[in-house]
Amino acid sequence: MSAYWETLSHNGVNFPEEYVPSGLTIKVNGAEAQLTPLAEEMAYHLAKKKDTPYIQDPVFTSNFMKDFSKLLPPAYRRATYSEVDFSRFFNQVDQERADKESMSKEKKKSLAAKRKNSREALKARYGRATVDGKEVEIANWMVEPPGLFMGRGQHPLRGSWKPRVTQDDVILNLDEKTTAPAGKWKQVVHDHNSMWMAKWVDKLTEKEKYVWLHETSPIQQSRNMAKYDKAQAVGKNLDRIRSKIEEGLESNDEVAAQVATVCYLIDRLGMRVGDEKDEDEADTVGASTLRVEHVQIDGPTVEFKFLGKDSVPWLKKDTPPPAVVRNLKRLTSGKSQDAEVFHHVSSQMVNQFLSSIVPGLSAKVFRTYHATATADEVLHSKNFSHAEDLDKLYHAKEANLAAAVFCNHQRTPPKTWEQSLEKKKERLELARASGSEARAQKLEREVDFYVRTKNYNLNTSMKNYIDPRVYKKWCDEVGLEWAKVYSKSLQKKFSWVSPEDAVSEPGVGVSPPASGAKHSP
DNA sequence: GGACGGGACTCAGAAACCTAAAA
DNA sequence: ATTTTAGGTTTCTGAGTCCCGTC
Numbered sequence: 268m269s270a271y272w273e274t275l276s277h278n279g280v281n282f283p284e285e286y287v288p289s290g291l292t293i294k295v296n297g298a299e300a301q302l303t304p305l306a307e308e309m310a311y312h313l314a315k316k317k318d319t320p321y322i323q324d325p326v327f328t329s330n331f332m333k334d335f336s337k338l339l340p341p342a343y344r345r346a347t348y349s350e351v352d353f354s355r356f357f358n359q360v361d362q363e364r365a366d367k368e369s370m371s372k373e374k375k376k377s378l379a380a381k382r383k384n385s386r387e388a389l390k391a392r393y394g395r396a397t398v399d400g401k402e403v404e405i406a407n408w409m410v411e412p413p414g415l416f417m418g419r420g421q422h423p424l425r426g427s428w429k430p431r432v433t434q435d436d437v438i439l440n441l442d443e444k445t446t447a448p449a450g451k452w453k454q455v456v457h458d459h460n461s462m463w464m465a466k467w468v469d470k471l472t473e474k475e476k477y478v479w480l481h482e483t484s485p486i487q488q489s490r491n492m493a494k495y496d497k498a499q500a501v502g503k504n505l506d507r508i509r510s511k512i513e514e515g516l517e518s519n520d521e522v523a524a525q526v527a528t529v530c531y532l533i534d535r536l537g538m539r540v541g542d543e544k545d546e547d548e549a550d551t552v553g554a555s556t557l558r559v560e561h562v563q564i565d566g567p568t569v570e571f572k573f574l575g576k577d578s579v580p581w582l583k584k585d586t587p588p589p590a591v592v593r594n595l596k597r598l599t600s601g602k603s604q605d606a607e608v609f610h611h612v613s614s615q616m617v618n619q620f621l622s623s624i625v626p627g628l629s630a631k632v633f634r635t636y637h638a639t640a641t642a643d644e645v646l647h648s649k650n651f652s653h654a655e656d657l658d659k660l661y662h663a664k665e666a667n668l669a670a671a672v673f674c675n676h677q678r679t680p681p682k683t684w685e686q687s688l689e690k691k692k693e694r695l696e697l698a699r700a701s702g703s704e705a706r707a708q709k710l711e712r713e714v715d716f717y718v719r720t721k722n723y724n725l726n727t728s729m730k731n732y733i734d735p736r737v738y739k740k741w742c743d744e745v746g747l748e749w750a751k752v753y754s755k756s757l758q759k760k761f762s763w764v765s766p767e768d769a770v771s772e773p774g775v776g777v778s779p780p781a782s783g784a785k786h787s788p
Numbered sequence: 789g790g791a792c793g794g795g796a797c798t799c800a801g802a803a804a805c806c807t808a809a810a811a
Numbered sequence: 812a813t814t815t816t817a818g819g820t821t822t823c824t825g826a827g828t829c830c831c832g833t834c
Contacts, residue, residue, distance in 0.1 A: 419826070466795095541828095577825080613792095614828075629830095630829085683817080726801090732799090
């Protein structure tokens with residue numbers, strides 16, 4: 268392990284405001300109950316969710332009650348959610364929303380400006396660090412406020428109270444010469460081998476939470492570039508990697524055969540590797556943790572259906588080589604539905620196998636490589652030198668969509684999606700009726716794309732998977748400003764690609780990173 | 789000297805926010 | 812021209828991956 272930095276100083280982290288109690292009460296089975304300030308804070312957070320589906324979820328509300336009822340007067344500590352009347356809190360939230368709604372435009376504006384100002388002031392203090400003598404931004408300089416735990420999917424802890432983080436929970440990382448900001452911190456360390464500015468342990472989930480530097484910092488910039496360089500190495504070695512996997516598929520060594528089969532799924536279907544998960548987390552799987560119930564073999568075709576990361580549904584059909592089908596058949600037959608298909612395989616073994624083929628290769632690199640390659644292929648599938656910007660832009664989005672589909676980056680469509688589609692269709696009909704052919708064609712494409720992206724989230728692949736150099740090169744080739752393809756913050760994130768195009772911000776460096784990711788030890 | 793678990797890092801969609809297009 | 816709405820962008824923090832130190 269070598270050092271990320273030689274000198275590091277910052278002003279610690281910003282803590283959220285204390286909750287100001289208003290004295291609101293609840294009724295339990297019709298009887299008045301006073302609330303402690305903390306209980307009131309919890310009830311208020313619950314009320315904030317009053318119009319969401321979360322509050323309809325019995326696990327959510329019963330988890331909430333578990334933490335909330337502990338703070339009630341002894342007589343009420345066994346109260347269930349349905350026995351408690353939160354209507355005063357619900358009304359309060361409604362009132363606040365109505366007040367906000369009825370506010371004059373000027374008032375709204377001035378309030379927004381005020382918020383922005385105070386945020387800027389806090390950012391000036393907490394949002395920057397000095398790393399090796401250079402000022403850089405900090406990403407998440409505000410400590411997470413207390414609230415209800417909003418786990419994804421069927422997380423067993425959803426609705427539980429996530430307690431407030433206080434200064435003595437937080438460990439700071441600073442260089443030896445910097446004096447820590449005033450107050451009592453849990454600890455101050457000088458860990459040159461770590462990138463984090465501060466961390467604490469979440470009291471509910473017991474997971475570590477970190478404060479990181481912004482993506483524009485030289486450290487992050489060089490790591491980001493290194494990630495895509497590593498993905499390119501997959502491409503260069505793909506034939507060799509695949510022949511090693513094919514070799515493994517036929518192996519008489521059971522462990523080797525299972526590892527190879529998992530690698531097939533990772534390579535060809537873009538599955539994540541799937542680490543083991545705890546009991547108190549949502550039940551999701553990846554390639555190595557697939558269960559029999561997730562695999563359906565029908566002759567030469569195999570269907571994979573399961574919940575992946577963030578409980579996003581996965582559904583892919585494949586016609587794999589016979590060796591894969593054979594292995595899958597052997598590993599699923601005679602097992603119960605909830606048994607692991609690859610009972611001998613752990614993610615470490617997969618990564619060990621992969622890095623034995625190409626040093627540094629791990630499972631997740633396949634997703635980066637294939638997403639990038641997919642986008643690249645779509646981009647160059649058509650000649651755009653003489654097209655209009657809008658056509659180029661759509662083509663860029665097509666490439667993005669193809670990568671998102673490969674990665675299975677889904678979203679829940681907005682509530683207004685259907686209604687919005689109708690409007691688009693109306694506009695299209697109108698254009699057709701009025702005989703404006705060009706406009707009709709544009710709208711047609713808009714409708715088509717709108718439908719095809721209904722369940723897909725394009726941002727994630729753009730931000731994390733597609734090598735920005737691919738878009739940069741294509742934009743240069745067809746004569747399109749890459750600022751039309753990337754949002755401001757992504758331009759900043761990817762400023763390592765072409766510093767001259769970068770959106771600059773006073774006081775924040777956008778110079779290219781030094782070639783080595785880390786300092787020498 | 790392998791395996792294992794904690795810790796550090798990257799990736800993820802929902803929600804909040806903001807701005808540009810539509811009415 | 813002004814207000815409303817839509818949709819793109821940013822923020823937030825939860826959920827993964829994987830490495831490294833330890834036993």
